[in-house]
Amino acid sequence: GVGVVNSVFAGVTILILSMFMVGGGPRWINSFVEAQRPxxxxxxxxTLRRIANAVGNYVGGALLQATIAALAAYILLTILGAPFAGPLALIVFFFDLIPVIGATIGSFLVGIVMAFVNFPVGLIVWSVFAIVYQQIENYLIQPQIQKRATEIEPFVVLVAVLCGSTLFGVVGALLAIPVAASMQITIQEWRIFRREGMPDTSAPIQPPAAGM
Known part of the structure; x- marks a missing residue:
């Protein structure tokens, strides 16, 4: 009921805001950088440009993941002879944008339709597909896509999403990967900055000239 609507609203809102941030990112970055010490x-x-790229890649990866889920659902629903296979696949697409729980919610809604139009065979086949596909998506598809999109290891992606969803619900699940990528990039750039700022100790120390 209300929780499902709130989940969808939060997911769509965050994705739209992320797109706006990516679109206006260069202008914001330039304004912020100009105010810093030379x-x-x-x-x-x-650092900021790498973070902006990571967020943009995350949004693209989420859209790709949802597209794969929607296509798989559409093919199966068409085989099962379900009416409105296109709109039902679209429902799967939008809910799949929500990490961890989105695919479950979308599959449940489609399952309700299947219970009325193709019971029991269609409902059983769809339920088995939904359970198997969600495991494949959570442990294989999503980590691999986000690894290539944000350069984070699949295990870290999985842990970040699980921690984010456990602590902050849907919003935490949506923000987990961009936050993890931003933290990783910030730490990497800070280490480079520290290394470049350290004096070069490899050069031999010249002894003082005689008579001084």
Whole structure:
């Protein structure tokens, strides 16, 4: 009921805001960098641009993942002879944008329709498909897509999503991967900054000249 509507609203809202952030990212980054100290501006700009790219890649990866789920659902629903296979696949697409629980909610709604139009065979086949596909998506498809999109290891992606959803619900699940990617990028750039700022100790120390 209300929880499902709130989940969809939160998911769509965050994805739309992410798209706006990616679209206006360069302008915001330039404004922020110009206000920083000159010796830090280059590293800050590099960090922010990498984070913006990671967020954009995450949104693209989420859309790709939802598209794969919708196509798989559409093919199966068409084989089962379900009416409105296209709209039902579209429901799967939108709910699949929500990590962890979205696919379950979308599959449940489609299952209700199948209970009325193709019971019991269609409902049983759809239920088995939904359970198997969600496991494949959660442990294989999503981690691999987001690894390539955000350069985060699949295990870290899985842990980030599980922790985010456990602590903050749907919003936490949606933000988990971008936050994890941003933290990883920030730490990497900070280490580079520290390394570049350290004095070069490899050069031999010249002894003082005689008579001094």
């Amino acid at each position: 010796e830090h501006s280059e590293r800050i700009e590099t």
